[in-house]
Amino acid sequence: MIKITPPKRPTLHAEDIIISSILDGTFPPGSSLPGERELAKQLGITRPPLREALQRLDRDGWITVHQGKPSVVNDIWKDGGLNILSSLVRFRQFFPSDFLTKLLEVRSVIAPIYTCEAVKYHPNKIIQFFNQNILEDDTPESFAHFDWKLHRILTVYSDNLIYPLLLNSFSSFYKDMAKLYFKNSENRSTSLSYYEKLLNLAREKNYLEAEKVTRITMKKSIMLWKRIQKKEK
Numbered sequence: 001m002i003k004i005t006p007p008k009r010p011t012l013h014a015e016d017i018i019i020s021s022i023l024d025g026t027f028p029p030g031s032s033l034p035g036e037r038e039l040a041k042q043l044g045i046t047r048p049p050l051r052e053a054l055q056r057l058d059r060d061g062w063i064t065v066h067q068g069k070p071s072v073v074n075d076i077w078k079d080g081g082l083n084i085l086s087s088l089v090r091f092r093q094f095f096p097s098d099f100l101t102k103l104l105e106v107r108s109v110i111a112p113i114y115t116c117e118a119v120k121y122h123p124n125k126i127i128q129f130f131n132q133n134i135l136e137d138d139t140p141e142s143f144a145h146f147d148w149k150l151h152r153i154l155t156v157y158s159d160n161l162i163y164p165l166l167l168n169s170f171s172s173f174y175k176d177m178a179k180l181y182f183k184n185s186e187n188r189s190t191s192l193s194y195y196e197k198l199l200n201l202a203r204e205k206n207y208l209e210a211e212k213v214t215r216i217t218m219k220k221s222i223m224l225w226k227r228i229q230k231k232e233k
Contacts, residue, residue: 010049023094032070082169089172108218114158116211122157126202129153144178187224
């Protein structure tokens with residue numbers, strides 16, 4: 001049976017083409033997009049869906065729309081918002097070579113804090129999570145799924161509404177990266193040891209030690225990730 005892929009909505013089509021053109025340098029930071037009439041013609045769509053796409057790109061920080069003037073391309077690494085991370089999932093071929101390492105470095109900064117707060121304010125919720133969720137098997141997929149659920153719970157029970165938003169903004173990166181990371185048995189063992197320590201610390205309500213252990217583990221994960229990257233080169 002032939003699988004038919006539905007065509008993209010004109011707005012999404014325009015958005016994807018413009019984003020690709022920004023990322024590949026066709027429209028570098030500071031440059032102007034063609035006028036609406038010309039851009040709509042180039043994209044093969046009408047102006048209303050183009051306007052909607054431009055508004056969405058403006059909202060996320062890709063461009064700045066000026067009424068009556070051409071839209072200007074922003075430097076996304078300086079002016080972009082969290083929604084850009086979600087959009088970038090579809091354009092991984094344009095990632096800077098150290099993008100995923102930088103993402104891990106961000107996690108190494110915030111993970112110890114939200115873990116500390118979760119263990120401090122809701123240790124029983126953390127214990128409950130471990131009691132209700134088990135690693136189904138010793139596979140990269142199983143570890144990736146478990147690790148994502150654990151960190152999501154930790155952000156939620158940190159009682160800081162911003163941490164879940166930050167984590168969710170790169171959920172697809174996280175899951176796919178984790179599958180690659182957990183292909184290595186040493187990495188799985190390191191994380192398994194961390195899970196056991198965190199559970200015991202939650203039982204002891206030792207949130208300061210939970211922060212310390214998480215910080216050490218996150219830094220080690222960066223080292224292990226860099227080792228994976230070297231092997232792939």
